[in-house]
Amino acid sequence: MPKREIEGDWVMGWPDRKRLSLMAGKDADGRVINGRSPVLDLEGLITPTDAYYIVNQLEVPEPVYPDDWRLVISGAVERPIEIGLEDLRKLPGRTVRAVTECAGNDAGFFDYLTKGGKKPSRRNQQDMQKRAEMRVKGAVPSEAEVSSESTTTCAVSAGEFTGVPLAEVLKLAGLKPSALAVRAEGFDTGRPDPAVQFRSVGTTDYTYVDPGVINYDKGLPLAKALHPDTILAWGMNGEYLSHIHGGPVRLVTPGWSGNWWVKWLQKLEVTEQMPPCYHQTHYFVLGKSADDPDKMPITAMGVRCIITDPVDEDSPLDAGDHAVRGLAWSGEGMIARVEVSVDGGNTWNDAHIEEPRERWLWVRWSYLWEAKPGTHRIMARATDEKGRVQPQIPWNFQRKLCDWIGPTDVTVK
Ligand SMILES: Nc1nc2c(c(=O)[nH]1)N[C@H]1C(S)=C(S)[C@@H](COP(=O)(O)O)O[C@H]1N2
Ligand SMILES: [Mo]
Numbered sequence: 001m002p003k004r005e006i007e008g009d010w011v012m013g014w015p016d017r018k019r020l021s022l023m024a025g026k027d028a029d030g031r032v033i034n035g036r037s038p039v040l041d042l043e044g045l046i047t048p049t050d051a052y053y054i055v056n057q058l059e060v061p062e063p064v065y066p067d068d069w070r071l072v073i074s075g076a077v078e079r080p081i082e083i084g085l086e087d088l089r090k091l092p093g094r095t096v097r098a099v100t101e102c103a104g105n106d107a108g109f110f111d112y113l114t115k116g117g118k119k120p121s122r123r124n125q126q127d128m129q130k131r132a133e134m135r136v137k138g139a140v141p142s143e144a145e146v147s148s149e150s151t152t153t154c155a156v157s158a159g160e161f162t163g164v165p166l167a168e169v170l171k172l173a174g175l176k177p178s179a180l181a182v183r184a185e186g187f188d189t190g191r192p193d194p195a196v197q198f199r200s201v202g203t204t205d206y207t208y209v210d211p212g213v214i215n216y217d218k219g220l221p222l223a224k225a226l227h228p229d230t231i232l233a234w235g236m237n238g239e240y241l242s243h244i245h246g247g248p249v250r251l252v253t254p255g256w257s258g259n260w261w262v263k264w265l266q267k268l269e270v271t272e273q274m275p276p277c278y279h280q281t282h283y284f285v286l287g288k289s290a291d292d293p294d295k296m297p298i299t300a301m302g303v304r305c306i307i308t309d310p311v312d313e314d315s316p317l318d319a320g321d322h323a324v325r326g327l328a329w330s331g332e333g334m335i336a337r338v339e340v341s342v343d344g345g346n347t348w349n350d351a352h353i354e355e356p357r358e359r360w361l362w363v364r365w366s367y368l369w370e371a372k373p374g375t376h377r378i379m380a381r382a383t384d385e386k387g388r389v390q391p392q393i394p395w396n397f398q399r400k401l402c403d404w405i406g407p408t409d410v411t412v413k
Contacts, residue, residue: 011240011247012063017050023125023154024054025132032244033060033132036154039327040122040308045361046097047157049237054244055102055155057279058190058216061264066240066248071169071232075183075270078174085234085248091164091172096229098254098360099329100261102155103284103298104200106306107399109406111202114395120406122153122306123313140195143204152199156304158329158362161252162235166268167226175222175270182225183275184251185267186216197283200398207290211278218262219275220253224299229254229360232265254360255300255331257401259284286396301331302392302403305338305365305382316413322369324351329362330384337383340367344377344407351380371412378408 014031017024024035035054037047066085074080108120126149134141141149166182194208224230233252234241241247246263253260259279269275280297287295309325310317324342328335334357339348351367369378381390393401 011066011243014060014063014243023128025128025130025135027060027132027136031060033135034128036125036128037157039154039156039306040311045158045364046160046237049159049239049242049245052157052159052245053100053102053155055258056188057192057196057259057283058188058214060244061188063243064187064248064264069248071249071265072267073169073173073270074267076176076179076272077170077270078176079172081173083169083172088164088169088232088234088249091168093162093164094228094231095160095162095235096231096252096254096360097158097160097358098229098252099156099158099301099362100258101301101304101329102152103257103259103400104152105155106402106406107152107200109402109404110395110399113404113406118148119312119409120153121311121313122308123311125154126152134195135193138193140204141198146198146204147202149199155258159237161231161233163231163233163249163252165228166230166232166251167228169232169268170225170270173270178272179222179270181219181221181271181274183217183219183267183269183271183277184262184265185269186246186262186264187266188264189213189215192278192283200283200400201290202399209282211282214278216262216279217275217277218260218280219271219277220251220260221274224253224256255333257284257298257301257331259298283398284400285398286393286400289397292397298400301329302401303330303382303384303388303390304328304403305380305390306406307378307380307408310378310408310410312409314410316411317371319371319373319412322371324367324369324378324380326365326380327362328353328365328380328382330382330386330388332388333385334359335363335382336385338363338365339381339383340369341379342369342376345379345405348381373412375409375411378410379405381405
Protein backbone atom coordinates (compact mmCIF):
# COMPACT_ATOMS: atom_id res chain seq x y z
CA MET A 1 0.00 0.00 0.00
CA PRO A 2 1.38 3.45 -0.87
CA LYS A 3 2.62 5.46 2.07
CA ARG A 4 0.40 8.45 2.63
CA GLU A 5 0.22 11.20 5.19
CA ILE A 6 -2.97 10.03 6.79
CA GLU A 7 -1.81 9.57 10.34
CA GLY A 8 -1.41 13.25 11.22
CA ASP A 9 -3.15 15.04 14.04
CA TRP A 10 -5.86 16.11 11.71
CA VAL A 11 -7.21 12.66 11.00
CA MET A 12 -6.12 10.77 14.07
CA GLY A 13 -6.44 13.52 16.60
CA TRP A 14 -8.90 16.05 17.62
CA PRO A 15 -7.19 19.35 17.04
CA ASP A 16 -8.46 22.60 18.39
CA ARG A 17 -10.13 25.00 16.04
CA LYS A 18 -7.23 27.19 15.04
CA ARG A 19 -9.46 30.24 15.12
CA LEU A 20 -12.87 31.11 16.41
CA SER A 21 -12.53 29.53 19.82
CA LEU A 22 -15.55 31.52 20.96
CA MET A 23 -17.76 29.62 18.59
CA ALA A 24 -16.60 26.20 19.77
CA GLY A 25 -17.62 24.10 22.76
CA LYS A 26 -15.14 21.65 24.26
CA ASP A 27 -15.31 18.54 26.40
CA ALA A 28 -13.48 18.03 29.71
CA ASP A 29 -10.26 17.17 27.83
CA GLY A 30 -10.44 20.38 25.77
CA ARG A 31 -11.57 18.58 22.64
CA VAL A 32 -14.02 20.40 20.40
CA ILE A 33 -17.46 18.79 20.40
CA ASN A 34 -19.60 21.49 18.85
CA GLY A 35 -19.19 24.68 16.90
CA ARG A 36 -20.89 27.38 14.89
CA SER A 37 -19.69 28.97 11.70
CA PRO A 38 -18.96 32.72 11.58
CA VAL A 39 -21.00 33.16 8.40
CA LEU A 40 -20.97 36.96 8.64
CA ASP A 41 -17.19 37.10 8.56
CA LEU A 42 -16.40 34.69 5.73
CA GLU A 43 -15.81 35.34 2.05
CA GLY A 44 -16.12 33.12 -1.01
CA LEU A 45 -18.20 29.98 -1.21
CA ILE A 46 -16.23 27.33 0.68
CA THR A 47 -16.14 27.44 4.47
CA PRO A 48 -12.63 26.84 5.85
CA THR A 49 -12.66 23.52 7.68
CA ASP A 50 -11.87 24.95 11.10
CA ALA A 51 -14.70 27.46 10.67
CA TYR A 52 -17.19 24.71 9.71
CA TYR A 53 -20.06 24.19 12.11
CA ILE A 54 -19.97 21.01 14.19
CA VAL A 55 -22.98 19.13 15.55
CA ASN A 56 -23.06 15.73 17.24
CA GLN A 57 -26.15 14.01 18.58
CA LEU A 58 -24.27 11.34 20.55
CA GLU A 59 -20.75 11.08 22.00
CA VAL A 60 -17.85 11.92 19.71
CA PRO A 61 -16.05 8.57 19.27
CA GLU A 62 -12.31 8.01 19.54
CA PRO A 63 -10.59 8.28 16.14
CA VAL A 64 -10.10 5.12 14.08
CA TYR A 65 -6.84 4.68 12.20
CA PRO A 66 -7.73 4.93 8.48
CA ASP A 67 -5.91 1.65 7.64
CA ASP A 68 -7.91 -0.16 10.32
CA TRP A 69 -11.23 1.22 9.15
CA ARG A 70 -13.69 -1.20 7.53
CA LEU A 71 -17.11 -0.62 6.04
CA VAL A 72 -19.55 -3.52 6.20
CA ILE A 73 -22.21 -3.75 3.49
CA SER A 74 -24.95 -6.20 4.35
CA GLY A 75 -28.68 -6.85 4.18
CA ALA A 76 -30.64 -7.17 0.95
CA VAL A 77 -27.57 -7.59 -1.27
CA GLU A 78 -26.32 -10.44 -3.46
CA ARG A 79 -22.84 -10.49 -1.87
CA PRO A 80 -22.32 -9.02 1.62
CA ILE A 81 -18.89 -7.36 1.62
CA GLU A 82 -16.43 -5.55 3.80
CA ILE A 83 -14.30 -2.85 2.25
CA GLY A 84 -11.36 -0.77 3.50
CA LEU A 85 -10.31 2.72 2.51
CA GLU A 86 -7.70 1.54 0.04
CA ASP A 87 -10.23 -0.48 -1.96
CA LEU A 88 -12.84 2.25 -1.70
CA ARG A 89 -10.34 4.56 -3.39
CA LYS A 90 -10.05 2.17 -6.36
CA LEU A 91 -13.62 2.93 -7.36
CA PRO A 92 -14.39 5.84 -9.72
CA GLY A 93 -14.46 8.86 -7.45
CA ARG A 94 -16.40 12.08 -7.40
CA THR A 95 -16.12 15.52 -5.84
CA VAL A 96 -19.24 17.40 -4.76
CA ARG A 97 -19.49 20.95 -3.49
CA ALA A 98 -22.45 21.38 -1.21
CA VAL A 99 -24.02 23.27 1.67
CA THR A 100 -24.26 21.41 4.95
CA GLU A 101 -27.02 22.84 7.10
CA CYS A 102 -28.22 21.53 10.44
CA ALA A 103 -31.99 21.06 10.40
CA GLY A 104 -32.22 23.23 13.51
CA ASN A 105 -30.39 26.17 11.99
CA ASP A 106 -32.33 29.43 12.39
CA ALA A 107 -35.15 27.65 14.23
CA GLY A 108 -35.70 30.77 16.33
CA PHE A 109 -37.10 32.60 13.32
CA PHE A 110 -40.24 30.46 13.50
CA ASP A 111 -40.96 32.04 16.88
CA TYR A 112 -39.69 35.48 16.06
CA LEU A 113 -41.84 35.75 12.93
CA THR A 114 -45.01 34.43 14.58
CA LYS A 115 -44.73 35.74 18.15
CA GLY A 116 -42.09 38.45 18.02
CA GLY A 117 -39.72 38.66 20.96
CA LYS A 118 -35.99 38.24 20.69
CA LYS A 119 -34.64 38.06 17.17
CA PRO A 120 -32.00 35.39 16.50
CA SER A 121 -28.61 36.97 15.88
CA ARG A 122 -25.76 35.76 13.70
CA ARG A 123 -23.39 38.25 15.35
CA ASN A 124 -23.92 37.52 19.03
CA GLN A 125 -23.70 33.79 19.42
CA GLN A 126 -24.89 31.76 22.36
CA ASP A 127 -22.15 30.41 24.60
CA MET A 128 -21.19 27.13 22.97
CA GLN A 129 -18.84 26.29 25.84
CA LYS A 130 -21.68 26.42 28.36
CA ARG A 131 -23.73 24.09 26.19
CA ALA A 132 -20.80 21.72 25.78
CA GLU A 133 -20.21 21.58 29.54
CA MET A 134 -23.87 20.84 30.18
CA ARG A 135 -23.69 18.15 27.55
CA VAL A 136 -20.66 16.49 29.16
CA LYS A 137 -22.39 16.54 32.56
CA GLY A 138 -25.67 15.33 31.11
CA ALA A 139 -27.29 18.42 32.64
CA VAL A 140 -30.80 19.34 31.59
CA PRO A 141 -31.45 23.06 31.10
CA SER A 142 -34.19 24.70 33.14
CA GLU A 143 -37.53 25.59 31.58
CA ALA A 144 -36.54 29.27 31.69
CA GLU A 145 -33.28 28.58 29.88
CA VAL A 146 -34.94 26.50 27.22
CA SER A 147 -37.78 28.88 26.52
CA SER A 148 -35.47 31.90 26.25
CA GLU A 149 -32.84 30.17 24.18
CA SER A 150 -34.24 29.34 20.74
CA THR A 151 -31.62 31.21 18.78
CA THR A 152 -29.64 28.54 16.97
CA THR A 153 -27.97 30.30 14.07
CA CYS A 154 -24.77 29.75 12.10
CA ALA A 155 -25.21 25.96 11.98
CA VAL A 156 -24.52 26.07 8.25
CA SER A 157 -21.38 25.88 6.11
CA ALA A 158 -20.39 24.82 2.60
CA GLY A 159 -17.60 22.49 1.59
CA GLU A 160 -15.99 20.47 -1.12
CA PHE A 161 -16.27 16.75 -0.48
CA THR A 162 -14.31 14.04 -2.25
CA GLY A 163 -15.15 10.37 -2.26
CA VAL A 164 -17.02 7.76 -4.22
CA PRO A 165 -20.71 7.55 -5.13
CA LEU A 166 -22.59 5.35 -2.70
CA ALA A 167 -24.16 3.75 -5.80
CA GLU A 168 -20.72 2.42 -6.86
CA VAL A 169 -20.23 0.75 -3.51
CA LEU A 170 -23.71 -0.75 -3.57
CA LYS A 171 -23.01 -2.07 -7.07
CA LEU A 172 -20.10 -4.11 -5.68
CA ALA A 173 -22.47 -5.84 -3.28
CA GLY A 174 -25.34 -6.08 -5.78
CA LEU A 175 -28.73 -4.80 -4.67
CA LYS A 176 -31.55 -7.29 -4.42
CA PRO A 177 -34.77 -6.20 -6.22
CA SER A 178 -36.47 -5.93 -2.83
CA ALA A 179 -34.06 -3.17 -1.65
CA LEU A 180 -35.88 -0.09 -0.36
CA ALA A 181 -33.44 1.88 1.79
CA VAL A 182 -29.86 1.95 2.98
CA ARG A 183 -29.32 2.20 6.71
CA ALA A 184 -26.05 4.08 7.23
CA GLU A 185 -24.57 3.54 10.69
CA GLY A 186 -21.85 5.53 12.42
CA PHE A 187 -19.44 4.07 14.99
CA ASP A 188 -20.37 6.77 17.49
CA THR A 189 -22.65 5.70 20.31
CA GLY A 190 -24.48 7.42 23.10
CA ARG A 191 -27.80 8.32 24.53
CA PRO A 192 -29.67 11.10 22.71
CA ASP A 193 -29.37 14.19 24.89
CA PRO A 194 -32.78 15.24 26.25
CA ALA A 195 -31.54 18.84 26.36
CA VAL A 196 -31.23 18.81 22.57
CA GLN A 197 -34.83 17.76 22.20
CA PHE A 198 -36.14 20.17 24.84
CA ARG A 199 -34.37 23.02 23.05
CA SER A 200 -35.81 21.91 19.75
CA VAL A 201 -39.42 21.98 20.96
CA GLY A 202 -38.74 25.03 23.14
CA THR A 203 -39.88 23.54 26.45
CA THR A 204 -38.90 20.92 29.02
CA ASP A 205 -42.57 20.01 29.24
CA TYR A 206 -42.16 17.37 26.58
CA THR A 207 -42.15 13.58 26.80
CA TYR A 208 -38.77 12.58 25.62
CA VAL A 209 -38.51 9.05 24.22
CA ASP A 210 -35.32 7.50 25.58
CA PRO A 211 -33.94 4.73 23.35
CA GLY A 212 -30.94 4.14 25.64
CA VAL A 213 -27.47 3.88 24.12
CA ILE A 214 -27.59 3.68 20.33
CA ASN A 215 -25.37 4.14 17.31
CA TYR A 216 -26.19 7.12 15.13
CA ASP A 217 -27.97 5.86 12.02
CA LYS A 218 -30.22 7.01 9.19
CA GLY A 219 -32.27 5.02 6.67
CA LEU A 220 -31.67 6.65 3.31
CA PRO A 221 -34.42 5.98 0.71
CA LEU A 222 -32.99 4.11 -2.28
CA ALA A 223 -33.55 6.91 -4.83
CA LYS A 224 -31.40 9.31 -2.79
CA ALA A 225 -28.86 6.58 -2.05
CA LEU A 226 -28.40 5.92 -5.77
CA HIS A 227 -28.14 9.58 -6.79
CA PRO A 228 -24.66 10.02 -8.28
CA ASP A 229 -23.93 13.03 -6.04
CA THR A 230 -24.63 11.02 -2.88
CA ILE A 231 -21.10 10.06 -1.94
CA LEU A 232 -19.03 8.39 0.73
CA ALA A 233 -16.42 11.08 1.37
CA TRP A 234 -12.91 10.75 2.76
CA GLY A 235 -11.85 14.22 1.62
CA MET A 236 -13.05 17.67 2.61
CA ASN A 237 -11.82 21.01 1.34
CA GLY A 238 -8.75 19.50 -0.27
CA GLU A 239 -7.56 17.48 2.74
CA TYR A 240 -8.40 14.17 4.36
CA LEU A 241 -11.70 14.38 6.18
CA SER A 242 -10.92 15.36 9.75
CA HIS A 243 -12.02 13.26 12.68
CA ILE A 244 -14.56 15.73 14.03
CA HIS A 245 -16.28 15.90 10.64
CA GLY A 246 -16.68 12.13 10.48
CA GLY A 247 -13.38 10.66 9.28
CA PRO A 248 -12.24 8.32 7.93
CA VAL A 249 -15.44 8.29 5.84
CA ARG A 250 -18.81 10.03 6.04
CA LEU A 251 -21.96 10.10 3.99
CA VAL A 252 -22.67 13.25 1.97
CA THR A 253 -26.27 13.74 0.80
CA PRO A 254 -26.32 17.08 -1.05
CA GLY A 255 -29.55 19.02 -0.64
CA TRP A 256 -30.66 17.02 2.38
CA SER A 257 -30.20 18.52 5.83
CA GLY A 258 -27.11 17.81 7.91
CA ASN A 259 -28.54 14.94 9.96
CA TRP A 260 -28.44 12.73 6.83
CA TRP A 261 -24.72 13.25 6.44
CA VAL A 262 -23.79 10.31 8.68
CA LYS A 263 -20.29 10.69 10.08
CA TRP A 264 -17.87 7.93 11.13
CA LEU A 265 -19.49 5.38 8.82
CA GLN A 266 -19.01 1.73 9.75
CA LYS A 267 -21.94 -0.07 8.19
CA LEU A 268 -24.38 0.11 5.29
CA GLU A 269 -27.33 -2.19 5.67
CA VAL A 270 -29.63 -2.49 2.69
CA THR A 271 -33.17 -2.90 4.01
CA GLU A 272 -36.48 -4.00 2.54
CA GLN A 273 -38.44 -1.68 4.82
CA MET A 274 -37.75 1.79 6.20
CA PRO A 275 -35.61 1.12 9.28
CA PRO A 276 -36.91 2.69 12.52
CA CYS A 277 -33.87 4.90 13.14
CA TYR A 278 -34.31 7.09 16.21
CA HIS A 279 -33.05 10.22 14.46
CA GLN A 280 -35.71 9.74 11.82
CA THR A 281 -38.76 8.47 13.68
CA HIS A 282 -38.47 10.49 16.93
CA TYR A 283 -36.09 13.29 16.20
CA PHE A 284 -35.70 15.20 12.91
CA VAL A 285 -39.37 14.84 12.05
CA LEU A 286 -41.85 17.31 10.62
CA GLY A 287 -45.23 17.38 12.30
CA LYS A 288 -47.65 19.55 14.20
CA SER A 289 -46.96 17.79 17.50
CA ALA A 290 -45.16 14.75 18.91
CA ASP A 291 -48.28 12.62 18.44
CA ASP A 292 -49.18 13.95 14.99
CA PRO A 293 -50.03 10.72 13.07
CA ASP A 294 -48.79 12.35 9.84
CA LYS A 295 -45.35 13.31 11.03
CA MET A 296 -42.65 12.67 8.45
CA PRO A 297 -38.88 12.38 8.53
CA ILE A 298 -37.29 15.57 7.27
CA THR A 299 -35.37 15.29 4.00
CA ALA A 300 -34.48 18.15 1.61
CA MET A 301 -33.85 21.67 2.82
CA GLY A 302 -36.27 24.37 1.77
CA VAL A 303 -35.16 27.57 0.03
CA ARG A 304 -32.85 29.71 2.12
CA CYS A 305 -31.54 33.22 2.01
CA ILE A 306 -29.66 35.08 4.70
CA ILE A 307 -28.50 38.68 4.83
CA THR A 308 -24.88 38.86 5.95
CA ASP A 309 -24.54 42.60 5.46
CA PRO A 310 -25.92 44.66 7.11
CA VAL A 311 -27.13 42.98 10.31
CA ASP A 312 -29.00 44.66 13.16
CA GLU A 313 -25.82 45.06 15.19
CA ASP A 314 -24.34 47.31 12.46
CA SER A 315 -26.77 50.13 13.37
CA PRO A 316 -26.54 53.05 12.98
CA LEU A 317 -25.37 53.09 9.36
CA ASP A 318 -24.23 56.22 7.56
CA ALA A 319 -26.62 57.49 4.91
CA GLY A 320 -25.60 56.77 1.32
CA ASP A 321 -24.87 53.73 -0.80
CA HIS A 322 -24.64 50.33 0.90
CA ALA A 323 -24.19 46.93 -0.64
CA VAL A 324 -26.78 44.63 0.93
CA ARG A 325 -25.14 41.22 0.69
CA GLY A 326 -25.95 37.67 1.56
CA LEU A 327 -26.05 33.97 0.79
CA ALA A 328 -28.82 31.85 -0.73
CA TRP A 329 -29.20 28.10 -1.22
CA SER A 330 -31.84 25.45 -1.74
CA GLY A 331 -32.29 21.76 -1.01
CA GLU A 332 -33.63 21.16 -4.51
CA GLY A 333 -31.31 22.75 -6.98
CA MET A 334 -29.73 25.98 -8.02
CA ILE A 335 -30.82 29.40 -6.91
CA ALA A 336 -32.56 31.11 -9.80
CA ARG A 337 -33.45 34.46 -8.26
CA VAL A 338 -32.91 36.58 -5.16
CA GLU A 339 -35.08 39.58 -4.39
CA VAL A 340 -34.45 42.28 -1.84
CA SER A 341 -36.93 44.59 -0.14
CA VAL A 342 -35.71 47.65 1.76
CA ASP A 343 -39.21 48.67 2.84
CA GLY A 344 -40.30 45.76 4.98
CA GLY A 345 -41.65 43.65 2.13
CA ASN A 346 -43.83 46.19 0.31
CA THR A 347 -41.71 46.27 -2.82
CA TRP A 348 -39.10 43.80 -4.08
CA ASN A 349 -36.11 44.28 -6.38
CA ASP A 350 -33.89 41.72 -8.08
CA ALA A 351 -30.48 41.30 -6.51
CA HIS A 352 -27.32 40.53 -8.46
CA ILE A 353 -26.36 36.86 -8.11
CA GLU A 354 -22.65 36.20 -8.24
CA GLU A 355 -21.38 33.31 -10.37
CA PRO A 356 -20.95 30.41 -10.15
CA ARG A 357 -24.37 28.96 -9.46
CA GLU A 358 -23.69 25.37 -8.60
CA ARG A 359 -26.40 22.88 -8.02
CA TRP A 360 -25.70 22.09 -4.36
CA LEU A 361 -23.69 25.10 -3.32
CA TRP A 362 -24.86 28.44 -2.05
CA VAL A 363 -24.57 31.65 -4.04
CA ARG A 364 -23.53 35.09 -2.94
CA TRP A 365 -25.78 37.96 -3.95
CA SER A 366 -25.79 41.72 -3.56
CA TYR A 367 -28.08 44.68 -3.97
CA LEU A 368 -27.06 48.33 -4.00
CA TRP A 369 -29.14 50.32 -1.55
CA GLU A 370 -29.20 54.07 -1.23
CA ALA A 371 -29.86 54.39 2.48
CA LYS A 372 -31.79 57.42 3.71
CA PRO A 373 -31.97 58.48 7.36
CA GLY A 374 -34.61 56.62 9.35
CA THR A 375 -35.38 53.06 10.37
CA HIS A 376 -35.51 50.38 7.73
CA ARG A 377 -36.49 46.74 7.50
CA ILE A 378 -34.44 44.89 4.87
CA MET A 379 -35.63 41.50 3.64
CA ALA A 380 -34.32 39.04 1.08
CA ARG A 381 -36.02 36.03 -0.46
CA ALA A 382 -34.79 33.38 -2.86
CA THR A 383 -36.38 31.28 -5.59
CA ASP A 384 -34.81 28.03 -6.77
CA GLU A 385 -34.75 26.48 -10.24
CA LYS A 386 -37.77 24.36 -9.31
CA GLY A 387 -39.71 27.61 -8.88
CA ARG A 388 -39.90 27.24 -5.11
CA VAL A 389 -40.07 30.64 -3.39
CA GLN A 390 -39.39 31.23 0.28
CA PRO A 391 -40.88 30.09 2.56
CA GLN A 392 -41.49 26.42 1.76
CA ILE A 393 -41.42 24.74 5.16
CA PRO A 394 -44.43 25.04 7.48
CA TRP A 395 -44.03 25.60 11.20
CA ASN A 396 -43.39 22.28 12.93
CA PHE A 397 -43.11 21.32 16.58
CA GLN A 398 -39.38 20.49 16.48
CA ARG A 399 -38.81 23.72 14.55
CA LYS A 400 -36.77 22.09 11.82
CA LEU A 401 -35.74 23.42 8.41
CA CYS A 402 -36.88 26.99 9.02
CA ASP A 403 -36.67 28.83 5.69
CA TRP A 404 -38.79 31.82 6.63
CA ILE A 405 -37.68 35.31 5.64
CA GLY A 406 -35.62 36.76 8.51
CA PRO A 407 -35.33 40.55 8.28
CA THR A 408 -32.53 42.96 9.14
CA ASP A 409 -33.69 46.04 11.05
CA VAL A 410 -31.33 49.00 10.93
CA THR A 411 -31.31 52.70 11.56
CA VAL A 412 -29.56 55.12 9.21
CA LYS A 413 -28.30 58.43 10.52
N1 LIG B 1 -22.44 9.53 13.13
C1 LIG B 1 -23.05 10.71 13.23
N2 LIG B 1 -23.28 11.45 12.14
C2 LIG B 1 -23.89 12.64 12.22
C3 LIG B 1 -24.34 13.15 13.46
C4 LIG B 1 -24.10 12.36 14.60
O1 LIG B 1 -24.46 12.73 15.72
N3 LIG B 1 -23.45 11.15 14.46
N4 LIG B 1 -24.97 14.37 13.50
C5 LIG B 1 -25.63 14.81 12.27
C6 LIG B 1 -26.09 16.20 12.30
S1 LIG B 1 -27.50 16.49 13.17
C7 LIG B 1 -25.48 17.19 11.58
S2 LIG B 1 -26.16 18.74 11.50
C8 LIG B 1 -24.22 16.93 10.82
C9 LIG B 1 -23.12 17.90 11.20
O2 LIG B 1 -21.96 17.65 10.50
P1 LIG B 1 -20.63 18.44 10.87
O3 LIG B 1 -20.41 18.35 12.35
O4 LIG B 1 -19.54 17.82 10.07
O5 LIG B 1 -20.86 19.87 10.44
O6 LIG B 1 -23.73 15.62 11.04
C10 LIG B 1 -24.73 14.62 11.06
N5 LIG B 1 -24.09 13.33 11.08
MO1 LIG C 1 -28.20 18.66 12.74
